[in-house]
Amino acid sequence: MxxxxxxxxxxxxxxxxxxxxxxxxxxxxxxxxxxxxxxxxxxxxxxxxxxxxxxxxxxxxxxxxDKSGLYDGLVERAFAGVELPARTGHWAEDFAAVVRALRAALLRHPDVAALVGTRPPATPAAFAVVEAAVRVLLDGGSSAEDAADAVDCAGRMVVGHVLADGARSPVAGLDGGEKAHESAQQELNPAVFPAWRPSRTQVWNTRPTGCSSSPSPGCCGRCRTAGPGRRAPDRPGRRRRPAPRRGAAPHPAG
Structure with a gap:
């Protein structure tokens, strides 16, 4: 031809x-x-x-x-897919909503998450999401330094969850290792691992009803990060974290 x-x-x-x-x-x-x-x-x-x-x-x-420009373009596309939510006026809820929106966008293209985690923003579309998150925290009383730290922490957490929940193995033909992971935990000697055995049971029993180990992009968000092991904020008996003092670095889970 x-x-x-x-x-x-x-x-x-x-x-x-x-x-x-x-x-x-x-x-x-x-x-x-x-x-x-x-x-x-x-x-x-x-x-x-x-x-x-x-x-x-x-x-x-x-x-x-070049190839770097192509990768930056893919990061831009991932960030451009973030549907920023309308603000409610409550900084903790608004920040958590931005974090969930980022996670949902990255789960649509989970293999791009590795680029997001290793290449800093280099296009306006990527900076728009960062700007939205930082603005919420600044309006809530955080210092610029604390806001930057919180956004960086939340971004790393989201990328880690997306890679764990949706990305494929970097080695062709290699599965995610979930069965081996579960089997190894069952065989742990409680005398050697006295803290982890009961904690493991608690971790998997405190997810909101209906959550799975790999939540979908449209999850309810009750666990804020929608990741395994995160308690629902409205779970009965949970002690809520006290509101941070003005200027203190806020936690994305509010």
Whole structure:
């Protein structure tokens, strides 16, 4: 099959003769995200991306610069999918809502979470989420330093939960190890691990009714982080954390 070196489009495929394929940064990122969602980060190469778009791989570089620019674009896409909630005026609830919105967006593209966790924001779309979270905390009375620390802590927590809940193993053919993990816990000697055995039972018995070990993006959010081992804030008998003093670093779980 002949290939037009100008566009890389297989001759006569999907376009009228003489009409070059329109390539844009948006199309490149759409295709890259589809590859990562389907095959993981390891499956994303410039050659593979070019084939997906029916263009010469060199044409891709003109829209994203280099592989780093492509990765930054994927992080941008992940953050752009965050649906920031309307504010209620209660900083703890509003901050928790932003954190849950970020988690929901990343769970739609869990393999991109590894990039989010290792590459700092570099585009306006990514900074928009950070700005929203910091603004809530500043309006609640936190100092700029405490707000920055809290947002950084929450972001790391979310990325960790998303990687644990939704991302695939970095090794092809290797499962998540859940069965081995559970089996190993059952065989622990209570005399050697006296703290963990009863704590493990408590951890899994304090999730809100209906929660699973891998909550969906649309979870109720009663456990704030929607991760295993997080107690529901309205669970009877739970002692609520006292409100932080003005200027103290707030906890995203409120």
């Amino acid at each position: 002949g290939v037009n070196r100008g566009t890389g489009d297989p001759a006569g495929a999907g376009r009228r003769p003489g009409r070059p394929a329109v390539l844009s940064r948006e199309r490149v990122l759409d295709a890259a995200l589809a590859i990562v969602d389907r095959d993981g980060l390891a499956g994303l190469t410039m050659r593979r991306l070019g084939a997906e778009l029916h263009v010469d791989p060199m044409a891709v570089y003109r829209h994203v610069g």
